[in-house]
Amino acid sequence: MRFPSREQITALRQRYPRGTKVELLGMDDPQAPPTGTMGEILGVDDAGQLLVRWETGSSLSLIPGIDSFRIVQKGGRS
Structure with a gap:
């Protein structure tokens, strides 16, 4: 497994701030929530x-x- 760089982590944290609402479109995991499930980014x-x-x-x-999802509503900084 290759871990992202510090810069890549920072970019992900800016793109997906805490509170961002997402919709699951697909995940290859037997424990995955159903497609269409809504969630909130915690970090x-x-x-x-x-x-x-x-x-x-x-x-x-x-x-x-890897997983397929879309942003429904962008979160803000807390």
Whole structure:
């Protein structure tokens, strides 16, 4: 597994700030929430994964470039 650089992590944190609302379009994981599930970004970890609180109660992270999702509403800084 190749970890992103510090600069890439910073860019991800700017693109997906805490509070950003996302819709899941597809994830190749047997524990994934159903397609169309809405979630809220809680942050970006040091591996570049998006920490998400899904409306189903799941907390499965998104991996940009692997999982398919769209931003529904951009979050703000807190």
